[in-house]
Amino acid sequence: MKHSNLRNSIFYLIGLLGHDFFYFAFTLYIIKFITSALFTGADGHYTDTMVATISGAIVTIRVVELVLDPFLGxxxxxxxxxxxxxKPWIMLGGVVCSSSFVLLFTTLGGTNLTHPVLYLCMFLVLFLIMDGSYSLYDIAMWSMIPAISTxxxxxxxxxxxxxxxxxIGQALLTIFVMPSIILGKNLFGSEQAGWLFFAIIVLVCTCLTALLTCIGVKEHESAIDTPNEKTKFTEVFSVIFKNDQLAWLALPNWCYYFSLALVSTLMTYYFQYVYGNAASYSTIFGTATLVVVVSILFYxxxxRRFSRKQVLFVALSVMIVSLAFFTFAGNNTVMVVIASVLFLLPQPIIFTSFLLELTDTIDYGQWKSGKRNASITLAVRPLLDKFAGALSNGVVGLVALVCGMTGAASIADITSGNIVVFKTIMCGLPIALLLLSxxxxxxxxxxxxxxxxxxxKDLEQRAAEDRQDSAEGVEDKQPQKTMVEQAI
Incomplete structure (x- = not known):
């Protein structure tokens, strides 16, 4: 491997470590903080009302904000x-989204209990800032793939x-989330303070890794890139809708993202109310998260031996089997461990397969339209991810309310009917969506x-012809059809 490629690989790995450390903290634990620690000391009716209101508002904001992502691209x-x-958007987005994230883990001056309307307004503004800046950070980070590989x-x-x-970022977060909350609680005297301590750790990790990425990664000059062709904002959605392969890939992606977000977010509830030991989330599921580091090494x-589709379908099938295990595991430790490993094992393979297929649609879109729109195309991924995360947060909030898993509820308060509903949403719904995908x-x-x-090959041929025409001073020359175009 060339020195420049090795350097890019190392610093890009560091960048994605911090990116996913933030992503999973953002996706999984804001709603957990809201349903468990934010309204400590309030009566049950007030807590349920505020949880339902915030969950609904988060879904609304993230769905409405979906239209923003392609424009950010x-x-x-x-x-x-x-x-x-x-790099400018990686750094700026990382700092702003992680700073806003910390503020969301505070009581905003105690207004969560004393002035609920004011608290909701401030929470929603901060959430909007965090979500928008995260989109810039996310799109720019993943857009580096076509910039450093062809x-x-x-x-x-x-x-x-x-x-x-x-x-690695996901594994580190899963392993250390509960210990960091417990440490913060012991140091500062309350569960709310423990969650804030955790959020500050996320801030430091996100900003440091974003800075190292910007310092260490060097973008390559691409022969097929078209950096001088600016895309008008009025053209943004036409770029997406005219790329039929991008459009068809979007639905399987969304089914997967929603299933992953829903199961991952409900997992802490599973360990607390179904398995019956909340602390084992870090010891069992957190430790099992290490398999994602191992499995991706085999990608x-x-x-090299199988097509991406074959690899993807086997990985999705393993994920389906894991959900079947969770359905019947109950408090059986062996089955829970097996289910956790099987659930986590295929995740990096599924994600990478979908991501690289999405990256290839950039070249397909350029081949069809003549213009390269890398970030607009890759903005579809966070758009789908955000939509999936928004709906999953709303569903999780609703499940927590319907199944009585809010506030100081214990496993003794959960009925067998609650467990059936919980498992249907956590396992049954994702299985159906993965099959549809x-x-x-x-x-x-x-x-x-x-x-x-x-x-x-066709794009390189066009680029060579364009450079030759430019050198010869030829204007308004109609490009000859390439082999693929002739065949079609």
């Missing part, structure tokens, strides 16, 4: 700076590196490895 695509196209092999390698860093080996992908997504390789 266009903003990044159109950026020119001496630091590159992506071939199938390079993208598999850098995708593996990225997901390895993300897996390049797997994709596989069906749509099989029927509609046609951008395989051979097709993508030919597209890259």
């Amino acid at each position: 266009a903003l990044i695509d159109n950026t020119k700076s001496r630091f590159g196209r992506y 071939t199938y092999e390079e993208r598999n390698r850098i995708g593996t590196v990225a997901r390895l860093g993300a897996g 390049p080996w797997l994709t 596989m069906f749509v992908y099989q029927k509609k997504f046609k951008l395989n490895t051979a097709f993508h390789a030919q597209i890259m």
Whole structure:
């Protein structure tokens, strides 16, 4: 591996470590803090009302804000700076979103109990700032993949590196979340203070890793890139809708993201109210998270021997089996451990497969339209992720209320009927969605490895012709049809 590629790999891994450390803290634990510690001391009716209101507001904000992400992608695509196209947004987005995240883990001056309307207004403003700045951070971070890799092999390698860093970040967060909350509680005297201590750790990790990424990663000059062609904001959605492979890939992606967010967020409730030992979440599920670091290392080996679709479908099937195990595990430790390992094992492989397929649609879109819109295309991923996360947070808040899993509720307060409802949502719904994801992908997504390789040859041919025309001073020359275009 060249020195520059090795340097990029190391610093990009560090960047994704901090990115996913923040992402899972943001996705999984804000709603947990709200339902468990935020309203300590309030009566049950007030707590339930505020939890329901905040959960509904979060869903509303994230759904309404979906339309913003493609425009943020266009903003990044159109950026020119001496630091590159992506680094300014990685740094700015990382600092702002993690700072807002910390404030969301406070009582905002005690207004959560004394002035509920004021608290809700401040909470929603902070959440909006955090969500928007995270989108900039997220889109810019993942847009670096096509900026530092072009071939199938390079993208598999850098995708593996990225997901390895993300897996390490997820594992570290899962292992240390509960110990850090307990440490903060012991140091500062309350569970609320414990959660704030945890949020500050997330802030430090996010800002430090974003800075190291900006210092260490060097973007490559691409022969097929079109940096001088700015995308008008009025063209943003046409870029997405005219890319049919991107559109068809969106539904399987969303089904997966929603299933992952829903199960992951409900997992702490599972260990507390179904398995019956909340502390074991870090010892069992947290330790099992280490398998994501191991499994992603096999991704390049797997994709050299099997197609991405074959690897993806096997990984999705393993995830379905894990949910079946969770359904019947109850308080059986062996089954819970097996279910946890099987659930976590395929996650980096599924994510990387979908991400690299999405990255390939950038080249497909350029091949069809003549303009390269990397960040707009990759903005679809956080758009889907955000929509899935918003709905999952809303569903989790509703499940917590319906099943009596709020406030100081204990396992003794949970009925067998509550458990059935909980398992139906946590396991049954995701299984159905994952099967739908596989069906749509099989029927509609046609951008395989051979097709993508030919597209890259065509793009390079066009770029060479354009450079030759520019050198010869030829204007208004109509490009000849490429081999793929002639075939179609």
